[in-house]
Amino acid sequence: MSDILKYFRQDRLPHIWCPGCGHGTVTGALVRAIARLKLDKNKVCVVSGIGCSSRAPGYLDFDTLHTAHGRALAFATGIKLARPDLKVIVMTGDGDCTAIGGNHFIHAARRNIDITTIVMNNNIYGMTSGQYSPMTPKGFLGTTAPYGNPERTFDLCKLAEAAGATYVARGTSFHAQMLIDLIEQALTHRGFSVVEALTQCPTYFGRKNKVGGAVELLEWIKERTVNAKAAAVLPPEKVAGKLLIGELHKNPQPEFCDEYDKIIAQVQRKFEGFRGGVRGCEQNSD
Amino acid sequence: MPSAKLMQGNEACTIGALVAGLEFYAGYPITPSTEIAELCSEELPKVGGKFVQMEDEIGSIAAIIGASLTGKKSMTATSGPGFSLMQESLGYASETEVPVVIINVQRMGPSTGMPTSPAQGDVMQARWGTHGDHPVIALAPGNVKECFDLTVRAFNLAEEYRVPVIVLTDEVIGHMREKVLLPDWEDVKVVDRARPTAPGGYRPYEADLDGGVPLMAPFGQGYRWHVTGLFHDETGFPSGKADVADRLLRRLDRKITKNEKVIRDYVTESVEDCEILVVSFGSSAMSALSAVRRARREGVKAGMLRLKTIWPFPDEVLKDLSRNAKAVLVPEMNLGQLAYEVERTVGCRAPVVRIGKVNGDLFRPDEIHDKIMEAAK
Amino acid sequence: MRTEFRLSGSGGQGLLLAGIVLAEAAILEGKNAVQTQSYGPEARGGASKAEVVISGEDIDYPKAMDPDFLLALTAEAYRTYGKLMKKGLIIVDESVPPSEDIIARTARVPILKTAAKDIGKSVVANIVALGVLAGVSGIVEPGTLEAAVKNRVPKGTEELNVAALKKGFELATAFKAKA
Ligand SMILES: Cc1ncc(C[n+]2csc(CCOP(=O)(O)OP(=O)(O)O)c2C)c(N)n1
Ligand code: SF4
Ligand SMILES: [Mg+2]
Numbered sequence: 001m002s003d004i005l006k007y008f009r010q011d012r013l014p015h016i017w018c019p020g021c022g023h024g025t026v027t028g029a030l031v032r033a034i035a036r037l038k039l040d041k042n043k044v045c046v047v048s049g050i051g052c053s054s055r056a057p058g059y060l061d062f063d064t065l066h067t068a069h070g071r072a073l074a075f076a077t078g079i080k081l082a083r084p085d086l087k088v089i090v091m092t093g094d095g096d097c098t099a100i101g102g103n104h105f106i107h108a109a110r111r112n113i114d115i116t117t118i119v120m121n122n123n124i125y126g127m128t129s130g131q132y133s134p135m136t137p138k139g140f141l142g143t144t145a146p147y148g149n150p151e152r153t154f155d156l157c158k159l160a161e162a163a164g165a166t167y168v169a170r171g172t173s174f175h176a177q178m179l180i181d182l183i184e185q186a187l188t189h190r191g192f193s194v195v196e197a198l199t200q201c202p203t204y205f206g207r208k209n210k211v212g213g214a215v216e217l218l219e220w221i222k223e224r225t226v227n228a229k230a231a232a233v234l235p236p237e238k239v240a241g242k243l244l245i246g247e248l249h250k251n252p253q254p255e256f257c258d259e260y261d262k263i264i265a266q267v268q269r270k271f272e273g274f275r276g277g278v279r280g281c282e283q284n285s286d
Numbered sequence: 287m288p289s290a291k292l293m294q295g296n297e298a299c300t301i302g303a304l305v306a307g308l309e310f311y312a313g314y315p316i317t318p319s320t321e322i323a324e325l326c327s328e329e330l331p332k333v334g335g336k337f338v339q340m341e342d343e344i345g346s347i348a349a350i351i352g353a354s355l356t357g358k359k360s361m362t363a364t365s366g367p368g369f370s371l372m373q374e375s376l377g378y379a380s381e382t383e384v385p386v387v388i389i390n391v392q393r394m395g396p397s398t399g400m401p402t403s404p405a406q407g408d409v410m411q412a413r414w415g416t417h418g419d420h421p422v423i424a425l426a427p428g429n430v431k432e433c434f435d436l437t438v439r440a441f442n443l444a445e446e447y448r449v450p451v452i453v454l455t456d457e458v459i460g461h462m463r464e465k466v467l468l469p470d471w472e473d474v475k476v477v478d479r480a481r482p483t484a485p486g487g488y489r490p491y492e493a494d495l496d497g498g499v500p501l502m503a504p505f506g507q508g509y510r511w512h513v514t515g516l517f518h519d520e521t522g523f524p525s526g527k528a529d530v531a532d533r534l535l536r537r538l539d540r541k542i543t544k545n546e547k548v549i550r551d552y553v554t555e556s557v558e559d560c561e562i563l564v565v566s567f568g569s570s571a572m573s574a575l576s577a578v579r580r581a582r583r584e585g586v587k588a589g590m591l592r593l594k595t596i597w598p599f600p601d602e603v604l605k606d607l608s609r610n611a612k613a614v615l616v617p618e619m620n621l622g623q624l625a626y627e628v629e630r631t632v633g634c635r636a637p638v639v640r641i642g643k644v645n646g647d648l649f650r651p652d653e654i655h656d657k658i659m660e661a662a663k
Numbered sequence: 664m665r666t667e668f669r670l671s672g673s674g675g676q677g678l679l680l681a682g683i684v685l686a687e688a689a690i691l692e693g694k695n696a697v698q699t700q701s702y703g704p705e706a707r708g709g710a711s712k713a714e715v716v717i718s719g720e721d722i723d724y725p726k727a728m729d730p731d732f733l734l735a736l737t738a739e740a741y742r743t744y745g746k747l748m749k750k751g752l753i754i755v756d757e758s759v760p761p762s763e764d765i766i767a768r769t770a771r772v773p774i775l776k777t778a779a780k781d782i783g784k785s786v787v788a789n790i791v792a793l794g795v796l797a798g799v800s801g802i803v804e805p806g807t808l809e810a811a812v813k814n815r816v817p818k819g820t821e822e823l824n825v826a827a828l829k830k831g832f833e834l835a836t837a838f839k840a841k842a
Contacts, residue, residue, distance in 0.1 A: 009512075012523065042508040047352070058512055058523060063505040065355065066514035066524075067348065068378050074345035078352025078360070079505060081336045082310050086356075086506045104348075107341040260338075264331045292687040292696065402701065462725055463683060463698040465690045569725075576724035651724050 007031045007041065009061045016055060020214030022173035022199030026120050027056045029176060029197070030089070033183040044087045047076040049101060051093035051127045052201070053120035070100030073108040076115050084114070084257040087187065094121040094135035098154050102134075109163035109192050113256040116186045116193045119156060122201035130204030141208045160194040161249045167193035168249035172225055173200060174218045175245065185247060191255050198225065198243070293466045295433040295459040296321035296363075299389050300329070302437030303361055305474050309335040310360040312349035314342050314368055317401045318457040319391040322363035343368035347375040351384045355513065357481075357504030359441055361387035366395040369408055369415070376450050377416030378515045380538065383491075383500065385444035385479060389437065389453040391460040392568075394646045403646030404457035406568055409623035412452045413597050419535060421542040423549060424452040424597040426567040430464045436594060442477035443549065447541045448499050454596060456619070458569035458648050485509045490522040495533060497540030542598055551594040552603060556582055560589025562661050563611040563636075564654070565604065565628055567593040570617050573649035580651065581658045588658050599627045608632045613661035617641040617654050665718040666802055667727035667751075670792070671744050672736030674711040677789035680815065681734075682713030684793060688803040688811035689717040697725040710739060717802055732800055733767075734792055735759065736774065745769075754795055770799065770838050777830050787827035790816075794831015799839065805832055 008031065017023050034044065044062040048054035050069035057064035063086075067075045072090045080088040097105050097119045108115060124142060125131040132142030132149045135156065139148045160168045167189040171179035179197055186193035200206060200217035211220050228246035231239045293301075300322050303311075311326040313319075327337040336353070340346040343364055350360035364372065369390045379386050392408050394400035408415075412424040423443050425436040433455060440451040482488050482501040490511045493500040503509035516524040517531040525531075542549065556578065557563065566574040571592040581588040591607055593600060608614050614636050616625040622640040629638045641657055643649050668685065670678040679700050686696035700713045714727040731751040735741035738759045745753055748767035757773040772795055778788035790812060797808050809825055816824045 041510060043506060045505055058514070061510055063355075063510055064512045065352070065505075066512070066516070068374055068515055071344065071348045071375065074340065074348035075352035077338065077340070077345070078310065078312060078349030078354075079356055080352075081338055081349070082353035082356040082358045082360075083506050103341050104345055107345070260331070260336060264334055267331050268334055269332050290690055292683065292690050292698070458699065458725070461700055463686060464722070464725070465686075465695050465697075572724050579723065648726060650726075650728065652728075 003035045004028075004031050007034055007061055009059055012059050015059055017052060018203045020200070020202040021052065022122060022201070022214070022217075023053050023056060023120055025173040025176060026053075026118065026179065026197045026199050027059065027091070029171075029179040030091070030118060030183050031060070032180045033187055036180070036184055037187055039087055039187075043085065044089065045079055046089045046091060047072045047079065048091045049093070049096035051096045051125070053091060053093035053122075053126070054096060056091045070096055071104065072096065073101060073104040073115065073117065077108060077111075077113055080113055080115055081257055081260065084261070088115045089187070090115055090117040092117060092119055093126070094119060094123060094156075095125045095133040098134045098156060098159075106159070106163035109160055109165040109194070111256040112164055112166055112191045112253050114190050114192070116183070116189075116195070118183065119194065119196045120199050121156065121196055122199050122205055124201050124205040126201045126204055130208050143208070156196045157194070157248050164192070165194045165249070166191035166251050166253050169194070169247045170196045170198065170243060170245045172198040172221045172245060174222045178245070182247065189250070189252070191253060290465050290467045292463050293430055294321065294461060294463045295427070295430045295455055296391065296461065297325060298430045298433035298466060299363070299437045299453065299455065299460075300325040301468070302434040303387065303441065304329060304333065305434075305471050306438045306441035306476055307359045307478070308361055308441070309333075309358040310350060310353035311335070311337045311362065312340050312346045312353070312360070313362045313364065314340055314346050316365045316368045318393055318460050319363040319365045319389065321460070322389060322391075343371035344374060347372040347379070347386070347388065350386045351375060351379050351382075354384050354386050355505045359385075359445070361389065361441075363389035363391065365391050365393045366408060367398060369411065373411070373415040377418060377420055379450040380416070380420035380422065381515050382513050383448035383502070383538070384450075384513075385448050386450050387437070387440045387444055387453065388450060389455065392454060392456040394644070400646045402457065404569055404619060404648055405644065405646070406454075406456055406570060406619040407623065407644075408454060409596060409618075409620065410626075412454055419539060421447070421449050421538050422452065422597050423447070423449055423542065423595070424454050425551075426454045426593060426596050427459060428553075428568060428571050428592055428594065429459065430462060431466045431468075432594065433459065434466065434468055438474055438476070442475065445477045445479040446499070447545070448479065448502060449541065454568065456569050482509070489520045491518060491534070492520040493537065495537050497537060497542075497544035499541055546598045549595060549598055550600045550603070552600055553592045553594065554607070555590045557589035557591065557607055559587055560607070561587040561610070561612045562615065562658050563589050563591060563607055563613070564615045564617065564658065565591045565593070565624070566617050567596060567624065570619055570643075570649055573651045574617050574654050576651035577654035577658055580655050581662070586658060586662045588662070593624075596624070599631070601631045604628065604631045605635070608635045611636040613637050613639055615639045615641060615654070615657055615661060617643070617649055617657075619643050619649070665716060665720070665722070666800065667730045668715040668717075668732045668734070668796065668800075669727050669730040669744060670713045670715070670734045670796075671740035672711055672734075673740070676711065676736055677786065678711055678734075678736070679713045681789040681793040682715045684808070684811045684815050685797065685803070686715045686717070687815065688797070688808045689715075691807045691811060692803055694719055695722050697722050699725050710743070712740075712744070732796060734796055736788065736792065741765070752799070754792075754799065770842075772834050772838060774831075774834070777834060778827060781830055782823065782827050784823065787824055790824045790827040791831040791834070794828040795835045795838075798832045798835020
């Protein structure tokens with residue numbers, strides 16, 4: 001326990017999350033993974049956007065950056081590229097990551113920049129009291145989906161893979177041990193790694209949808225998921241409509257900062273005068 | 287000894303940035319600023335710096351703030367549509383006191399407007415574009431050499447006061463090439479942010495409440511501090527307390543208001559006895575100066591005040607100069623944005639004449655000359 | 664003394680580069696020079712205009728007000744900017760038909776043909792034109808212009824461009840002899 005505690009800013013606790021909120025479980029899993037890897041506290045930087053989930057970095061004893069809604073990955077890109085030696089971790093919500101931050105997400109994946117992104121997916125906008133998000137299942141209720149959400153959700157893991165992420169996994173706050181393992185794997189992967197952590201918001205998602213409190217929600221999460229390895233051998237009807245959990249995609253590829261460093265190695269020299277060029281002779285616009 | 291070179295405004299901005307210590311550029315291409323990105327992509331890796339083309343301008347400014355937090359001098363460049371997208375994190379940089387430089391090569395707007403035509407319509411956006419009260423510095427080069435000088439200064443001011451600094455140029459100045467004699471790099475004064483010496487007891491936002499600037503630790507060096515766009519106390523952690531918010535916002539504002547005198551920069555010509563005062567900036571001021579000189583040759587007591595600092599606005603100087611003026615003329619390539627400030631400052635000392643041009647062309651000197659002669663009648 | 668040049672044609676003809684070289688040559692001779700541009704939204708094809716102001720004194724206004732020399736390489740440029748010419752000389756490509764409402768003094772010079780036929784590369788028409796402009800105006804020494812051309816053209820094309828420049832000078836000499 002003490003090796004975990006040292007990664008927390010204990011004077012910042014207790015946290016602001018509601019009783020039964022799953023964000024604490026996911027944050028705990030991250031810290032346990034970090035502890036297992038014995039990462040140097042001074043070389044880890046955790047970045048988040050805005051949302052209940054994005055409050056997590058404030059409790060962690062690293063350099064931490066709580067940015068604007070959806071922008072965590074863009075800020076993190078600047079940090080990582082400027083300081084490739086740092087371990088950069090992004091903690092984001094389903095709304096933060098897939099709605100307002102969706103573009104930054106797919107481009108960070110495309111670049112394969114060495115950032116571990118943990119998406120705390122509670123299927124709702126928790127912070128703003130329960131509006132539907134791009135991850136709210138069709139038909140479910142939110143304060144802005146009073147008749148049932150008419151929209152479809154993303155399959156976040158497939159999205160990440162298609163966009164170029166080189167490590168993709170899905171875990172849940174119910175399968176806490178597995179979540180630690182997956183985050184550990186993601187942290188050791190060099191490249192853009194994504195762990196979607198299914199988690200619960202009893203206050204808004206659970207109550208609004210009459211699923212119940214934290215326990216019932218965890219049960220619900222358990223019911224809607226199936227282990228990816230087990231799924232391979234299960235009859236199709238046992239897998240249909242369920243979300244796979246476990247490691248879903250791993251495909252090591254050259255990492256962006258490494259590639260940039262190769263360019264530097266080729267062209268670096270002492271800055272001399274600038275000769276001027278014909279740049280701008282043929283102009284495009286718009 | 288450096289020799290005179292033919293250089294473009296956008297090139298001069300980039301070289302200024304490099305001389306000031308630029309190490310990180312993130313941007314998204316947009317006319318008429320793109321040469322800055324192109325040149326940075328070429329030059330930065332040569333000095334071990336980094337360039338990244340982000341997915342949009344929202345991401346660009348976010349990335350440079352992230353890089354600046356690691357202690358690297360960072361900038362982006364854009365034009366109107368991109369500048370609009372940057373407003374969100376411009377406020378973030380103000381609130382969290384992260385030094386960054388944003389070069390806005392203005393073009394005709396609103397919206398996509400006229401991409402290849404000059405304008406000066408972002409004066410007020412530079413000041414009030416992001417929500418909430420916030421400190422801001424905006425500099426306006428009036429020629430290519432000043433693109434160099436003021437970009438260096440932008441970095442120095444950003445580092446000194448820990449604020450985002452905007453360099454407002456326009457299509458004419460950005461693309462214009464002229465003879466420039468740059469100083470020896472070694473002679474250029476470069477300012478670096480004040481840093482704490484050791485992590486122990488670091489309170490990231492502790493500073494004199496009367497406009498003090500806190501010490502800034504780079505990420506990744508053991509300080510393990512927290513940065514948030516929420517109102518925060520001296521520790522950097524969020525606080526919803528009324529007095530904490532009030533203290534922080536007033537201190538942020540005071541950083542600039544207290545130092546207005548040293549930040550303000552302008553040039554004058556023939557103002558000693560002037561009756562017709564022309565106030566302008568950027569490329570409009572080139573046309574205006576030509577008009578003022580011609581009026582002088584024709585015996586009209588015209589004078590020129592050209593602002594190199596738009597924000598903070600040089601109230602006192604203008605008050606002084608307008609005391610004996612018969613009229614104050616404000617030519618600008620918008621429908622009267624700087625004029626608002628001029629009217630506010632001049633008050634009833636003299637009538638203020640707005641001369642707005644919004645057809646995508648630079649003023650011809652005779653257009654302004656005519657107005658000077660009219661006012662002198 | 665302030666001398667104003669306007670170089671006009673279509674995008675992709677390299678007039679901006681010609682303007683830059685002219686301004687740079689003036690600077691090499693210790694004069695002041697400012698070059699500005701305007702261009703259509705297309706990189707190629709659209710109308711393109713570069714202006715150069717050269718003076719021994721301080722240049723306040725950077726654009727041409729009443730050009731001393733207009734170079735026009737397309738009919739459109741000739742008609743658009745030719746009409747505005749008052750005191751100056753128009754140098755227009757021979758292939759462009761004359762227009763009655765353009766009254767300024769006009770030199771018709773086979774710039775495009777010289778580039779295509781004599782040099783064998785129409786892309787160097789801009790440098791041929793530059794030679795004509797410099798030769799007719801006498802604004803800079805041929806040697807300085809040659810240095811400026813070498814400095815600004817893409818590596819490996821120096822010889823070709825210097826040859827084009829010399830052809831331009833010859834065209835200028837021929838015009839002056841006639842005039
Ligand atoms: C630009 C902007 N738009 C809207 C908001 C309001 N807002 C804050 S958090 C949030 C949603 C957060 O949802 P999610 O990312 O799923 O996080 P959760 O609270 O569920 O953990 C919204 C819409 C904001 N802060 N900024
Ligand atoms: S509102 Fe939901 S997501 Fe937010 S803290 Fe409460 S339970 Fe967690
Ligand atoms: Mg959520």
